[in-house]
Structure formats: C-alpha cells, structure tokens
Amino acid sequence: MDNIEKLGQELAQVFFRIEERRNxxxxxxxxxxxxxxxxxxxxxxxxxxxxxxxxxxxxxxxxYIMFNYSASGxxxxxxxxxxxxxxxxxxxxxxxxxxxxxVTWVAYPFIDGITQDGPKNATLETVEPEEIDKAFIIRFVxxxxxxxxxxxxxxxEEIGFIKKxx
Numbered sequence: 001m002d003n004i005e006k007l008g009q010e011l012a013q014v015f016f017r018i019e020e021r022r023n024x025x026x027x028x029x030x031x032x033x034x035x036x037x038x039x040x041x042x043x044x045x046x047x048x049x050x051x052x053x054x055x056x057x058x059x060x061x062x063x064y065i066m067f068n069y070s071a072s073g074x075x076x077x078x079x080x081x082x083x084x085x086x087x088x089x090x091x092x093x094x095x096x097x098x099x100x101x102x103v104t105w106v107a108y109p110f111i112d113g114i115t116q117d118g119p120k121n122a123t124l125e126t127v128e129p130e131e132i133d134k135a136f137i138i139r140f141v142x143x144x145x146x147x148x149x150x151x152x153x154x155x156x157e158e159i160g161f162i163k164k165x166x
Contacts, residue, residue: 014099021100022059024129029102033063033094036137041065054095062095065141067148072111086112089119090151092144094132101126104140108151122147 030053037051047067054062067090074085089109097103104124124143127136 018100021129022096025061025096025100025102029094029129029132030061030063032134033132033137036134037063037065037141040138040141054093059100060096060098062093064091064093064095065144066091066107067109072114074111074114076113083113085114088112090148092140094137094140097126100129102129102132106144106147108147 034051034053041047041049041051048070049065049067051063051065054064069086069088072085072087076083076085087109088111089107091107093103093105093107095103095105103126106122106124108120108122110119124140
C-alpha cells in the first residue's frame, strides 16, 4: 500500500505540472510566440508568409508561421486542360502537446498531385513552455528557413511521383 500511496502522490504532481504548463502557455508563451513570429513576418514580407494561432483544440493550441500557397512552376498539360500545380506547406509550429509541453515542428512543402504522400512533418524539439522566449523562437525560424532551403535544393522528391494514366 505504501507504493500505491507514493505513486498516487507522484501522479498528482504530474497532473499539477500539466496545469502549470498549460497556464504558462496561455498567459505567456502563446503571446510571446505569436508576437515574435508576427514581427519576423512583418520584417521579411518577401517570403509571403502568414502567422496565426490554431485554436481548434483547447489546451492543444499551436502558433505557427507558414508560407502561403504558391505556383510550383510545374504545369500539367493534357488535351482538355492546363493545370498549374500548387506548392503547399512550409510551416513552423509551436504546438502544445497533451501534457502541456511545447513541440516545435516543421511541415515540409509538397506539390499537390505530384508526390504520392501528402506533407511530411518533422519534430525539431520538445521543451517546457518556460523555455520559450524570443531568442528561442528566432533560433527555430532560422532552423525552419534552413530546412526549407534544403527541401528546395534536394532532389529527394524525384522518386515517388504519382503515375498519370492516359
């Protein structure tokens, strides 16, 4: 019974810490991330990006910066139509996880109708909400841009094109 009491106390501490994390996100971290990303987007408008907060799930919100959809330069031509393929994605997100920690992740761009899979995501880091400040966010925007440069320069998407049947 002593072990059950000890484990029960430990679980209560875990629940308390989750609430602390969520409170910190709502009172400090979310606003810091949003304002910093807005500042970056305003300073570098040539990237045509948008900053927003996804509030579809309470206590699992995310703040993100993403590139707007753009023409990929790839055009599908057939006898009845010409279709400009759009490049979608390129997103950096600071998202609450189920336990209140913050997951920093990227969604790589994809060209609609060209690759077999939809967007690919990668987690960059998971941290406590208290660890996120302006310098943290700037560091991850830099990392995000490096990832986008790599994606644009990499030929890895050549394999896996959707085959068009005629």
